[in-house]
Amino acid sequence: MTTTCDITDICTRAKAASHVLAGIPGRTRNKALLAAADALEAGASGILAANAADVSAATARGLSAAMIDRLTLNDARIAAMARGLREVAALPDPLARRLATFRRPNGLVISKVPVPIGVIAIIFESRPNVAADAAALCVKSGNAAILRGGREALSSNCAISDILSAAFASAGLPADAVQLIRDTDHALVGELVRKEGLVDLVIPRGGESLVRAVMESARVPVLKHYNGICHIYVHSDADIPQAIDIIHNAKCQRPGTCNAVEKVLVHKDVARRFIPRLAKACAKWGVELRADAAARAIAPELKPATDADWSAEYLDLILTLGVVDGLDAAIAHINRFGSHHSDAILARDDDAAKAFLAGVDSAAVYHNASTRFTDGGEFGFGCEMGISTDKLHARGPVGIKELTTYKYAVRGNGQIRK
Amino acid sequence: MTTTCDITDICTRAKAASHVLAGIPGRTRNKALLAAADALEAGASGILAANAADVSAATARGLSAAMIDRLTLNDARIAAMARGLREVAALPDPLARRLATFRRPNGLVISKVPVPIGVIAIIFESRPNVAADAAALCVKSGNAAILRGGREALSSNCAISDILSAAFASAGLPADAVQLIRDTDHALVGELVRKEGLVDLVIPRGGESLVRAVMESARVPVLKHYNGICHIYVHSDADIPQAIDIIHNAKCQRPGTCNAVEKVLVHKDVARRFIPRLAKACAKWGVELRADAAARAIAPELKPATDADWSAEYLDLILTLGVVDGLDAAIAHINRFGSHHSDAILARDDDAAKAFLAGVDSAAVYHNASTRFTDGGEFGFGCEMGISTDKLHARGPVGIKELTTYKYAVRGNGQIRK
Numbered sequence: 104m105t106t107t108c109d110i111t112d113i114c115t116r117a118k119a120a121s122h123v124l125a126g127i128p129g130r131t132r133n134k135a136l137l138a139a140a141d142a143l144e145a146g147a148s149g150i151l152a153a154n155a156a157d158v159s160a161a162t163a164r165g166l167s168a169a170m171i172d173r174l175t176l177n178d179a180r181i182a183a184m185a186r187g188l189r190e191v192a193a194l195p196d197p198l199a200r201r202l203a204t205f206r207r208p209n210g211l212v213i214s215k216v217p218v219p220i221g222v223i224a225i226i227f228e229s230r231p232n233v234a235a236d237a238a239a240l241c242v243k244s245g246n247a248a249i250l251r252g253g254r255e256a257l258s259s260n261c262a263i264s265d266i267l268s269a270a271f272a273s274a275g276l277p278a279d280a281v282q283l284i285r286d287t288d289h290a291l292v293g294e295l296v297r298k299e300g301l302v303d304l305v306i307p308r309g310g311e312s313l314v315r316a317v318m319e320s321a322r323v324p325v326l327k328h329y330n331g332i333c334h335i336y337v338h339s340d341a342d343i344p345q346a347i348d349i350i351h352n353a354k355c356q357r358p359g360t361c362n363a364v365e366k367v368l369v370h371k372d373v374a375r376r377f378i379p380r381l382a383k384a385c386a387k388w389g390v391e392l393r394a395d396a397a398a399r400a401i402a403p404e405l406k407p408a409t410d411a412d413w414s415a416e417y418l419d420l421i422l423t424l425g426v427v428d429g430l431d432a433a434i435a436h437i438n439r440f441g442s443h444h445s446d447a448i449l450a451r452d453d454d455a456a457k458a459f460l461a462g463v464d465s466a467a468v469y470h471n472a473s474t475r476f477t478d479g480g481e482f483g484f485g486c487e488m489g490i491s492t493d494k495l496h497a498r499g500p501v502g503i504k505e506l507t508t509y510k511y512a513v514r515g516n517g518q519i520r521k
Numbered sequence: 522m523t524t525t526c527d528i529t530d531i532c533t534r535a536k537a538a539s540h541v542l543a544g545i546p547g548r549t550r551n552k553a554l555l556a557a558a559d560a561l562e563a564g565a566s567g568i569l570a571a572n573a574a575d576v577s578a579a580t581a582r583g584l585s586a587a588m589i590d591r592l593t594l595n596d597a598r599i600a601a602m603a604r605g606l607r608e609v610a611a612l613p614d615p616l617a618r619r620l621a622t623f624r625r626p627n628g629l630v631i632s633k634v635p636v637p638i639g640v641i642a643i644i645f646e647s648r649p650n651v652a653a654d655a656a657a658l659c660v661k662s663g664n665a666a667i668l669r670g671g672r673e674a675l676s677s678n679c680a681i682s683d684i685l686s687a688a689f690a691s692a693g694l695p696a697d698a699v700q701l702i703r704d705t706d707h708a709l710v711g712e713l714v715r716k717e718g719l720v721d722l723v724i725p726r727g728g729e730s731l732v733r734a735v736m737e738s739a740r741v742p743v744l745k746h747y748n749g750i751c752h753i754y755v756h757s758d759a760d761i762p763q764a765i766d767i768i769h770n771a772k773c774q775r776p777g778t779c780n781a782v783e784k785v786l787v788h789k790d791v792a793r794r795f796i797p798r799l800a801k802a803c804a805k806w807g808v809e810l811r812a813d814a815a816a817r818a819i820a821p822e823l824k825p826a827t828d829a830d831w832s833a834e835y836l837d838l839i840l841t842l843g844v845v846d847g848l849d850a851a852i853a854h855i856n857r858f859g860s861h862h863s864d865a866i867l868a869r870d871d872d873a874a875k876a877f878l879a880g881v882d883s884a885a886v887y888h889n890a891s892t893r894f895t896d897g898g899e900f901g902f903g904c905e906m907g908i909s910t911d912k913l914h915a916r917g918p919v920g921i922k923e924l925t926t927y928k929y930a931v932r933g934n935g936q937i938r939k
Contacts, residue, residue, distance in 0.1 A: 122856055122882060304912075342935070351937075460932075469933065476938055494639060494926045510885065510917070514890075517766065518894070519771075520891050
């Protein structure tokens with residue numbers, strides 16, 4: 104398929120820009136972010152006009168109301184984008200950290216210094232605000248960004264990207280610091296994620312199908328967030344009213360998020376006291392409980408869980424409930440069926456908590472708190488590019504520090520190797 | 522193709538072992554390494570017998586003398602393997618580090634704690650000592666290892682692996698902590714590197730063709746070392762005798778290594794003084810110099826460099842020499858043609874050195890020292906699994922710390938998200 108968009112050219116220009124960006128002081132990067140925030144507000148009417156065209160085309164194409172809501176911008180959402188840029192500008196410079204310096208017996212002084220990753224490609228779906236958020240995090244961390252949004256948001260993304268690029272350039276960043284791919288041909292994503300040596304990292308921001316599609320063709324490293332099959336394990340000595348409150352928060356506060364709880368495991372010794380209360384609470388909250396055989400022996404009115412329920416990410420007001428023989432069984436179950444995202448133990452016994460926190464192989468493990476806290480803002484990172492369910496490079500919330508890497512700067516006075 | 526080797530079963534057992542290993546104290550991991558060192562020495566005759574069979578088969582198949590040398594074990598090489606295991610045992614526990622702890626305004630205490638990566642698959646070529654080295658680094662860092670060696674070393678690898686496994690088990694590690702794939706069918710590598718969710722990291726230890734073959738089929742993250750196209754840039758104010766010494770070391774001490782220098786760039790203002798001396802020295806060292814037009818204008822007797830020379834990794838006594846207009850041109854050239862491994866500036870001017878160290882996008886950047894120092898031992902890591910030319914997760918020497926990742930352990934007392 105022929106296309107008017109030259110991915111190699113875009114990537115080559117991004118790589119050149121990344122080398123310039125790596126040397127631009129934090130002060131200038133922050134000034135560029137503030138200029139972009141002002142420019143987004145000043146250019147709101149143009150963005151809204153472009154967005155209105157996207158929305159009417161999407162409506163004509165019969166997209167779902169939820170999709171159209173995600174696509175739609177208004178003054179408040181543009182203000183939120185501008186505020187996001189200003190908040191990122193106010194964060195400490197991730198490139199100004201000191202990682203380590205050590206002197207070797209031969210007199211070499213080796214410094215481990217933070218550096219940008221280089222060129223980051225962000226592939227996202229319908230929300231046009233991702234263009235501004237992702238560009239801000241890349242610029243803050245000294246990376247060049249290549250943005251590739253969804254077809255339905257192309258006009259909005261073009262309007263936002265034009266404003267950002269002009270503002271960044273006016274503040275002294277290279278013209279190609281942030282580029283948008285303005286052609287929505289699907290084949291271009293496949294080409295982009297295979298540009299080894301030009302693109303250093305790909306971040307797909309979207310549902311599991313997008314992530315899997317990127318993974319299928321990628322040769323470049325991918326920082327991925329698959330899904331959140333989060334568990335809460337209620338230990339035998341748990342504070343039951345507190346457990347009910349935490350499960351309520353973890354399930355109901357925002358059921359569509361990746362850190363919402365999907366499974367509850369309960370120790371057999373507390374099951375008779377706990378399950379009837381949870382069943383009653385779920386009925387009140389409008390949460391459907393799907394229970395294993397042991398739980399249904401206690402509360403026969405519950406719907407039975409199937410095997411598939413244990414691996415399902417509902418993103419909805421549904422919970423799977425199971426009874427386990429104890430702590431070890433809970434840990435083994437979570438390591439087998441979970442998605443290594445966020446899992447919690449509710450227990451008074453500190454030894455049980457320690458064993459759970461050590462034994463569960465997830466990005467975030469909790470004792471007596473809601474899984475909903477796995478979030479860059481809640482962790483104090485100030486922002487996030489997403490939540491990594493990978494184990495390499497970054498795990499959990501990906502903030503601006505996680506968008507950097509390091510190099511070793513070695514200073515000598517003529518040392519040669521013996 | 523049918524095979525007798527069940528990769529899914531091997532990976533599943535490795536994953537289960539990894540969950541046990543993650544909870545085994547450093548003391549026990551070290552005891553296992555020391556037991557394995559003793560066992561290798563005690564079992565030397567069996568290893569040598571197995572190795573003799575490999576060597577005679579390789580000789581019969583007409584393998585090169587260099588290949589046969591790499592394959593051959595003797596008492597000294599077995600003693601070196603045992604010493605390596607004891608040295609790794611003596612290193613600090615990478616899982617005992619404290620990374621960060623922070624308290625949030627809502628009272629949550631978030632600790633970033635080091636954890637093993639999980640299951641690491643190591644794919645290596647002819648040297649059987651890699652089996653012991655790689656297993657030791659994995660066990661030290663709490664990872665389960667799956668080893669896959671070359672066909673020519675299968676008997677040797679089996680003998681070593683059997684001894685390691687027995688010693689590790691006797692010291693209390695899970696039986697599947699280290700497994701060797703005993704079937705050399707090439708298709709199994711393709712299967713192994715696609716075991717997402719079971720294998721957490723693949724490390725190919727071998728030449729560029731092995732790394733590229735792994736990358737072509739991998740779905741699991743790969744920590745890779747492509748090649749070392751290392752540069753030395755001689756600035757206008759360089760100390761010329763020191764520069765000649767450093768280039769001699771970087772080229773000649775071990776020309777076949779990835780951190781040996783392959784390219785020399787010289788500032789035009791010093792080219793007339795420097796090039797004749799380098800040409801004379803290279804003639805003495807037996808190093809072939811291939812020069813660009815500007816260098817040949819000064820030393821017309823030099824062989825001309827072709828375009829291909831600038832991208833070549835010789836691993837031999839050959840150097841490409843070019844003249845550059847200055848520091849910026851040197852940095853741009855290295856970022857374009859280098860392999861982001863190790864590059865040096867030789868200069869008296871500290872500002873020039875700073876600009877070079879900041880501007881060159883390589884794992885290790887040097888001022889007035891040989892590129893040969895990019896090495897886990899020389900960096901003080903005590904050992905290494907290889908040198909990463911990747912930018913994600915680990916860059917440069919990969920020691921035991923780089924074989925770990927982290928998780929967030931969050932302790933609360935009932936916190937829910939507002």
